[in-house]
Amino acid sequence: MTSLDVTGASRRPFSGRRLRLGDLILQGVAGIAALGSLVLVGLITWKVIEGARLSISTFGLSFVWTVAWDPVHNQFGAGSFLFGTAVTSFGALLIATPIAIGVALFLSELAPRGIRGPVTALVETLAAIPSVVIGLWGLLVLAPLLRDHVDPALHSTLGFVPLFGKASYGSNVFTAIVVLTIMILPIIASISRELFLSVPGELKEGALGLGTTRWEMIRGVVFPYARGGVAAAMILGLGRAIGEAIAVAMVIGSFTGISASLFSPGNTLAAWIAQQYAGLPTPLATSSLIYMALMLLVFSIIVNLLAQFIVRRAARRQGPSR
């Protein structure tokens, strides 16, 4: 195949599509790659299920809520880890979301021109910090701080609530929640920021023109417009929190039970898997670990699809026309 032969093209009669070898090769190879991605996801699912098979056949669905991890008696269950994942992830989401929305509002509506760019970059930098570094900081800086100052204070003032039980050694559920909050904050903030920026200026002007304050305009026009996207952002943040293994493993202590207190050590599905990396004594134990990974896989897929569904529904509700 020589270089583009323009005169040749004009001399050749217009022959329409001629399937060239090069086209076939490119499309074929690229198509195989695309197919490969589908195969990869299928392979991941299959391998995880295969690894979990022993445990699934032994315990069935009750594994999900059984609170036990007893290698001696071969009794395994994900219950306490599921509890830990739920508490830490939703706790982080609860704290991170309002802060993230505040940051997003600041960056889209309130910040003076000069600050906007740098602060946006800073928030995105926060997202780029690896989880092992956040975990290190959480373990060696945050945990001692919380243990010495915050946890006792919270316990003494709010101790009547079982949530704020006796303070522990710093590595506990509360520290994990703070660490996860820091990690998912940038995700929710940057998606929300883009959403707020995408609200058409004419809508905002229409509201302000009626004589409303900026906050009233935000509440009445910006938030409803961005509602779907912010929900999707929250869900993505939740998904991130659920899947985070390293940072949580470094700060949550190691506890295979359920406790009502935030200040007791705990564990999550992902962190426990990471903590057992040196290997497990029995095949059933290993398979149970992989069963937990399967749970995580299922959660992540649900989260992903849910976020996509919400975004699509919100886009449709923006209304016809325009």
Next chain:
Amino acid sequence: MSAADVGVLQRPNDRLRRRRAVNRVMELVAWLAAVLAVVILGVVIFSVARRGASALSLDFLTKPQAPFVPTAPQGLANAFAGTFIIVGLAALMALPFGVLIAIYVNEFAPKGIRNVVTLTLDVLAGVPAIVIGIFVYGLLVVGHHQSGYAGAFALGVLMLPLVSRSTIEVLALVPDSLREAALGVGAPRWRTTVGVVLPQTIGGVLTGATLAVARVAGETAPLLLVCSLVAPGTHYNPSQPLMTVPLAIYELSDSPEPADHARAWAAALVLILFILVVSLAARWLATRSRRKMAQAGR
């Protein structure tokens, strides 16, 4: 309440004062949130910088870990080497694969298939790193042994959706008129794609690849499961497990020795600096390629 007093601007009554107060409070809350985010970032980076810098030394960068010879100068050279090799291998695997997928999705795929593949990529991107670790463990480690290749493969799987997504975006930016112009003079499809469209996107592709590298350089979870039983000393053979920087940080943090903690901070500092430099490089590449595309569009 009557209309605004005709002829006079509404005098600040209680209601207007209250609304203004609420507005000011919410503004303050937003400012506080932003300050909080910046402070958190500042505190983390400051901690890493301060504690890491004190342990940073030439030895640290050039000497390997020597856990059985405590008197020898301790460094993390083996971890730096291992990360370099494993991340390099991962990029080698993920880049061509990811670009090909993007080419298929953007240039050849009918709409239905395009949606399926992009959905698949999104799902893949959402799978937690630890689960990818379990997958690679089951695929490559069970019945065999841990290796740098397995680690590279795991990181490659993590990089794949990132590379694909950013390449798809860049490909979509290339105007159709360019493709039509090439096809119009009789160039075949494959030539158009490889010779005309792809060169336009090199900047964007490199940017995406660079950002993906920055992302996985700090990944620990999959490596824990497939590339963590590392022999002491510096090794370069990926068929055996190699030490990596994030793994070193993880293990050192577990130790009770303050010296180990110091080295963990230093490693964290190097890691963050690496990621920062790489991200800035990616951003510079992005701006440069955007400028070139704008000129080409003229």
Next chain:
Amino acid sequence: MSQTKEEPVAASSTIEHAVRVETKRQPLPPRERLEQVFDIQDLTAVYGSKPALKNVSMEVYKNLVTAIIGPSGCGKSTFIRCFNRMNDLVPSFRQTGTIRYHGQDIGGKDVDPVAVRRTIGMVFQRPNPFPKSIYDNVAWGLKVLGMKDNMSERVERALTQAALWDEVRDRLKSSALGLSGGQQQRLCIARAIAVEPDVVLMDEPASALDPIATQKIEQLLHELKSEYTFVIVTHNMQQAARVADMTAFFSISRGEEGERWGELVEYDQTEKIFTAPSDKRTEDYVTGRFG
């Protein structure tokens, strides 16, 4: 109504026709006897280093329709947005001179733009209804501003005044985005007048609409000016001739380094502007010799 296209060919005769015959306009009493709503003194506006308006001085009178006309780029939009401090939203905007509303300087330090916009409402060039229901579009402003009593009556009244009630009374809860362009614009008018402003500013309200929708809106101006004062920017001279009592003509002035800004050339009763303008630039514009 005149059926001529946008750019007038035999402009003056059709405009004269519009002014004299079609509007059956009563001549206005002399200016000294008209009640002033706005008193603009020496208004100069810039965006950063780019000038937009220079030394504009004029008055706007109560219960009249005042039209701002002129070629594109003469600062008409900037001018009208000074009246309700909408230009405050643009960071580079700076203004000197004063605009007095019933004697009170609306740019004064102790004046809250929120209060200004409550009294001086605005309808924009492209219809911008909120992505809410028709009812909520009108009701939202009322709710926020504290006019919650008799909500449904207020909504109905506003929609009636905007000549939209009959068309939407059965689907108040449906999305406003399902309305046609002309209906959406009338909804925006309803939304603006629901909060009972004193003045309604209109920035080319019909330029995105078809002729029939335009006609409906022009009719609204006739019907509503007894209750509100209207200031309308329009690039359509026939429209100004049809609806306006007073007309202000802005033109573009050029500086030495090529910068351009708008200046008020002539401001008078509409009839005079279109039939016997005092300034040659006005005459050139209304007779279609330029712009």
